[in-house]
Amino acid sequence: xxxxxxxxxxxxxxxxxxxxxxxxxxxxxxxxxxxxxxxxxxxxxxxxxxxxxxxxxxxxxxxxxxxxxxxxxxxxxxxxxxxxxxxxxxxxxxxxxxxxxxxxxxxxxxxxxxxxxxxxxxxxxxxxxxxxxxxxxxxxxxxxxxxxxxxxxxxxxxxxxxxxxxxxxxxxxxxxxxxxxxxxxxxxxxxxxxxxxxxxxxxxxxxxxxxxxxxxxxxxxxxxxxxxxxxxxxxxxxxxxxxxxxxxxxxxxxxxxxxxxxxxxxxxxxxxxxxxxxxxxxxxxxxxxxxxxxx
Numbered sequence: 001x002x003x004x005x006x007x008x009x010x011x012x013x014x015x016x017x018x019x020x021x022x023x024x025x026x027x028x029x030x031x032x033x034x035x036x037x038x039x040x041x042x043x044x045x046x047x048x049x050x051x052x053x054x055x056x057x058x059x060x061x062x063x064x065x066x067x068x069x070x071x072x073x074x075x076x077x078x079x080x081x082x083x084x085x086x087x088x089x090x091x092x093x094x095x096x097x098x099x100x101x102x103x104x105x106x107x108x109x110x111x112x113x114x115x116x117x118x119x120x121x122x123x124x125x126x127x128x129x130x131x132x133x134x135x136x137x138x139x140x141x142x143x144x145x146x147x148x149x150x151x152x153x154x155x156x157x158x159x160x161x162x163x164x165x166x167x168x169x170x171x172x173x174x175x176x177x178x179x180x181x182x183x184x185x186x187x188x189x190x191x192x193x194x195x196x197x198x199x200x201x202x203x204x205x206x207x208x209x210x211x212x213x214x215x216x217x218x219x220x221x222x223x224x225x226x227x228x229x230x231x232x233x234x235x236x237x238x239x240x241x242x243x244x245x246x247x248x249x250x251x252x253x254x255x256x257x258x259x260x261x262x263x264x265x266x267x268x269x270x271x272x273x274x275x276x277x278x279x280x281x282x283x284x285x286x287x288x289x290x291x292x293x294x295x
Contacts (some may be wrong), residue, residue, distance in 0.1 A: 012166030030065065030195040032188070035074035037290045038066065042076040045282040051275060058082050059269055066260040066290075067253070070199050077284075079186035083159040083179045084266040086243030088124045089249040090183045092193055093152065093161045095121060095214065097136035097144055099207045107135060114214075121240055122219045126167035134142045137245060139174055150196070152189050178228040183242070187264040190251045194238075194262045198253060212238050212253070223273060224250040224263060227280040232256045248272025254284065261287045 042064060046052045054060035059078040066214045085170040098117060101107035113132075119125040120132055133141065145153040145161055153160040155178060164181035165172040193202070197215075215238035218225050228235050239252035251264040263283050265276050 007091075013189045030073060030082065030192050032074070032077075034076050035066075035290075038064070038074050038076035038286065041286045042078065042291050043292050045279075045286055046078065049271070049275075049278055049282060051279065053268070054269065054275070055079060057171035059267060060275065061264075061266040062279065062283075063187040063191040064264070064287065065191055065195060066237050066287050067195065067198055067262055068258065070195075070260075073195065074290075075191075077187065079193075080191075081158040082266070083181065083184050083186050084249070085181050085244065085247045086159055086181070086183055086185035086249045086266060087157055087192075087247055088126075088129070088167070089185055089190065089240050089242035090131050090161050090163045091120055091124065091167075092190075092215075092240045092251070093141060093145055093163050094129055094133050094136060095211055095243075096152075096193070096202055097189075098132050098140040098142060099203045099211055101136055101140075103207060117214050121214050122217060124220060124241070131166040133163065136202075138163075142174060150202075152193055154189065157188065158186060159184060159194065160186050181236065185249065185266060185273050187266055190264045194253050194264075198260075198262075204228045215253075222286070223248065223276040224252050224254075224265075224280040227277040228254060229282060231281055231284065246270050246272065249274055250276050250280070252280075254280075257288070259288055269286060 046055055046169040051060055055078040057081045058079050062080045063077040063080050066074040067172055098107060102109050116128040116132060120128040123212040150223045153162050157177055157282055159178050162176040162181060162184040162259055164176060173184055176184050197208050197212055202208045218237060222239050224239060235256040237252055237254055246268055249266045253262055263280060265279055267275050
């Protein structure tokens, strides 16, 4: 009863918050246009962190988007369309699939399902992810990610979010057609996911807000969370990361002191954990220092 009451209250509040953006959502998109100041700053920070060589070798992809004014996002990136193995990060795609099913009345968001969705995202539970994936349907999710509505996996953009394997020992059921990856992502398509989420365009404004709440309160405090908590311990972080062998990824919406931004990084290196922990500090400083005055 407690979860159901909180859920109803949350939906009412989410709907009220989302109305202004929903009215304009048809015109909201995240292209590939860089903000010159933000782009120059990103390249400078990568150089200062000795990550420019990794970027040049395409073993590091980064996208940062200032969404303090969500109707006028400012973006910078390196290797935004480089497809990489992303481990648990694509569990955000399963989250989308679940809420798409829920919106159609094909899944029920009961207390047990809500708990499992939170475990899948916040604790990165492989067991919960596999169960939810099978409830959503593997082919259903594949088609949803490639659908004209979302294009979160787009062959014309070298791929994107992909889930082609359960999170366990079973073999892949459908690897991505371009790169043969079981769990893949490009930094740009992950950033698009968060932008669509922030602007109420994933499923519906109300369910976008609920998905965002599930991404909050991450239980694993490494990479982006570790870095940002050192400098802004009271930040609100909505996040999903991934780790497998030399592959390290992280993605988040971060909010503090009136600034909101999306950060995504994918790395293929045994040093990736350290890279991402240091990188988020630089990205935070970049967004805050290069930002125009908030009215």
